[in-house]
Amino acid sequence: MYNISHHGAVNGVTGSCHRLTLDSGDAILIDCGMFQGAEADLIPDGHSPIDFDISDVKALVVTHCHIDHVGRIPYLMAAGFSGPIYATEATAQLLPLVLEDALKVGVTRDESLINNFLRLLDKQLVGVPFKQWFTPDGFEGLQVKFQRAGHILGSAYVECAVGKTLRGSKRVVFSGDLGAPYSPLLPAPKSPYRCDDLVIESTYGDRCHEGRKARRKRLQATIERCLRNRGTVLIPAFSIGRTQELLYEIEEIIHRATYKSTDDEQGALWESLDIIVDSPLAAKFTAHYRSLKKLWDAEARKRLRAGRHPLSFEQLTTIESHREHVQTVEYLANTGKPAIVIAASGMCAGGRMMNYLKALLPDVRTDVVFVGYQAAGTPGRDIQKYGPRGGYVYLDNEKIDIRAGVYTLSGYSAHADQKDLLNFIRRMRHQPKTVRIVHGDDEAKNELKRHIQSQLPDSKVIIP
Known part of the structure; x- marks a missing residue:
């Protein structure tokens, strides 16, 4: 048949x-x-x-x-x-x-x-x-x-x-x-x-993954631990799907930390933190996600009715042009200003994330947080495997020492x-x-x- x-x-x-x-x-x-x-x-x-x-x-x-x-x-x-x-x-x-x-x-x-x-x-x-x-x-x-x-x-x-x-x-x-x-x-x-x-x-x-509530707490705890290093948190993520889910979860963390937390220092940390999406493609996809709200689940639509904007909030900055991208990489490398950068590719095999990794992997103030699967043979898998032991990775045929912290949130998939x-x-x-x-x-x-x-x-x- x-x-x-x-x-x-x-x-x-x-x-x-x-x-x-x-x-x-x-x-x-x-x-x-x-x-x-x-x-x-x-x-x-x-x-x-x-x-x-x-x-x-x-x-x-x-x-x-x-x-x-x-x-x-x-x-x-x-x-x-x-x-x-x-x-x-x-x-x-x-x-x-x-x-x-x-x-x-x-x-x-x-x-x-x-x-x-x-x-x-x-x-x-x-x-x-x-x-x-x-x-x-x-x-x-x-x-x-x-x-x-x-x-x-x-x-x-x-x-x-x-x-x-x-x-x-x-x-x-x-x-x-x-x-x-x-x-x-x-x-x-x-x-x-x-x-x-x-x-x-x-x-x-x-x-098996951990539960949604537990993994959001782990994401928050990991980012806060990273930010104590006074450096940049790099999150490699695919432009469609993972980036929007991360923004949605980060907006919820900021909302809870700012309006519900009794820890004023913690709330201030999140309220002043820059969240940078450095991907024109991800920005386009995020706009499509917003325009297709009819496909969202009930929880997400409830947040909208409450006047919140899960994919477009105050601390969010989107980098469009290549010139802005280069300036942002240089600025973060030189200042060590605390920020979260979300950029493609999710497996570190191309895209703008490559330039952040080249500039910031050798910096001990940097932390890399993996939230998605890293296929064998990709730079992401190598960073994930060799980074915690102080190894190195080849990016565009260039040997880059890994002094940054490397974390994997396997439940975030x-x-x-x-x-x-x-x-x-x-x-x-x-x-x-x-x-x-x-x-x-x-x-x-x-x-x-x-x-x-x-x-x-x-x-x-x-x-x-």
Whole structure:
């Protein structure tokens, strides 16, 4: 009836790309992400990252617009793909910004080439509401539906109904990246009613996060400890998702410290602290987050009604131009003024965060706080691993000594943890007969497999 194959996210956590092929021979891709870190090194120099036949691929379905799920779309189009690209309405709004930035950073600065690509993308991109079945153009016997995944704004898991009618069809579910329940801003994902074949991520398949309240306290305590060093707190974060969640949580910390704390010194510390978002792309995404308040959860909307602005508050400064960026790096390096800087990339593999790290990692007053997953082979993983022992890291082929403090808040993740992933399966009324585990390191995949097999003893659990 159908076949599932994989073109990424099978040897690690990046490059998500999965193919659903029907008996007719027609296929759709679910995501087409870029490889990062050590996984990117496996692509031979000069070779396209599209190393598979696309002649039967008639459509692309996008779960969300993180680069490890969409970064190969320009290469896919260059290889000849001209079919529709389906995404939720919010993702369709954000995707051109993500890919334009990716092209500028990693491929070309030629405006005419980038504009030509964006015009083609606009013709192929189709925004679809959540919870609505649709039939991809040119297909028979296939319907697709987006369900909220709670990972970033617009993120979805994908339900595919294979069969002539919905009733009696085989249900194939691709999880994309599932969000953690009680994450800031977005509602938690709800499991599908039934599933025959599940492709599920496993980023945190071997561990559980701490609770929302506890991790916010840890974030506050870590930042306050860092600020006692009288230096800069650097938080590497992806422009979409993590940056907005951090702003939301920091606004809550400031609100509590300023208006509810009995410690005047603590309140004054937060009230006077500069929060710097140094990323034009993150600023654009934050504006989109504000404009799409209808997708926020009830807690966030309640704060708005109370007159608070979780993504736009008094201490927040956004750095736009490159000149301002350079001046800010120099100013913080020279003065050591306490500040929190949030900048991309989340794995320290590019973006403006690189310049802050080069300038401030050798300074003992600096602290680096990791709040997201650091893939093997990325500078972020190296800083995380070698920083606490006073080691070094190579940034743009330059050896940088690490004298800064390095902290990891592992509970602060937009990804579901082991318990959440198991609950996602458990809460299906009709549970899958086959589960394929992708998008994780070997330890995470193997540990999740063990638990799923115990939970579903009669199902087949596969690590592709």
